[in-house]
Amino acid sequence: MKVLLCGDMDAAETRVWQQALAAAMPEATWLDTAAAHAQAPEVQAAVVASPPPGSLQGLPNLRLIQSLWAGVDRLLADATLPAGVPMARMVDPAMSAAMAETALWAVLSLHRGFFAYAQRQRQGQWRRHAQRRADELQVLVLGQGEMGRAAAARIAPLGYRVQVWRRDGTALAPRLATADIVINLLPLTPDTRGLLDARFFAALPARSSVVNLGRGAHVVDADLLAALDSGHLRHAVLDVFHAEPLPAGHAFWNHPRVTVLPHAAAATDPRSAAAVAAANLRAARDGAPIAHLVDRQRAY
Ligand code: GLV
Numbered sequence: 001m002k003v004l005l006c007g008d009m010d011a012a013e014t015r016v017w018q019q020a021l022a023a024a025m026p027e028a029t030w031l032d033t034a035a036a037h038a039q040a041p042e043v044q045a046a047v048v049a050s051p052p053p054g055s056l057q058g059l060p061n062l063r064l065i066q067s068l069w070a071g072v073d074r075l076l077a078d079a080t081l082p083a084g085v086p087m088a089r090m091v092d093p094a095m096s097a098a099m100a101e102t103a104l105w106a107v108l109s110l111h112r113g114f115f116a117y118a119q120r121q122r123q124g125q126w127r128r129h130a131q132r133r134a135d136e137l138q139v140l141v142l143g144q145g146e147m148g149r150a151a152a153a154r155i156a157p158l159g160y161r162v163q164v165w166r167r168d169g170t171a172l173a174p175r176l177a178t179a180d181i182v183i184n185l186l187p188l189t190p191d192t193r194g195l196l197d198a199r200f201f202a203a204l205p206a207r208s209s210v211v212n213l214g215r216g217a218h219v220v221d222a223d224l225l226a227a228l229d230s231g232h233l234r235h236a237v238l239d240v241f242h243a244e245p246l247p248a249g250h251a252f253w254n255h256p257r258v259t260v261l262p263h264a265a266a267a268t269d270p271r272s273a274a275a276v277a278a279a280n281l282r283a284a285r286d287g288a289p290i291a292h293l294v295d296r297q298r299a300y
Contacts, residue, residue, distance in 0.1 A: 007049025094269035134159035143185035187300035
């Protein structure tokens, strides 16, 4: 089976993926974009990490597009994406575990005020704040996919009251009204773009906090800044941004109530993800069911 491997990766990352994929599926021939297009009719699958638009054009016999990214919003935004070819998201257990760790760290830090203590250290201030019990806090996880469920399962055993909300489930506003911490792990779709806007923040109780581990475009930045500056929101932990890297001089960089991560909440682990991709490639080759198919209508 000839497989195109391409994406938004530097040479070192490409080598790591080539090695992991070749180890997981030694019977496949792994081709870069130029090689794949030179033998286009023989290429049966593509393994991609947010590839440049147009990369998947002109491959008439593709049976599967396997994303190495969990979020396929950038892939779906490519107007030249071949129609009718099954596409699969990456569901990597190691990535879900890492995401759950980041979510847990954010909840613990917000609950116990550790971000505020870090700020006070920089100001040379020795001052404690009141300590609440975990079971006094309501944590709302937006998104009931692999990562939303993994995060909830990691946080709940510490005693927090955890709720998980999914978009086509119950109304959001009543859930927001009781949330102390909201963690966004929704996929980015036309329905969820800009969901975290002024109305959303106003529906949260005063002094609540927001953790965005989804996509930057879920958030209306100006509305978030306004909610933080007015003191309505206590803190925001942001891993993802409209433009990445977050541009120098952006208000988030030095905002005292914002913690910035460089899209590092959870990376795909090449060792486990290569095995997941290989299983799907073999399924596509053998006409067996493919796991984690993207529904192009729903856009995830
Ligand atoms: C990372 O953001 C991913 O979608 O895998």
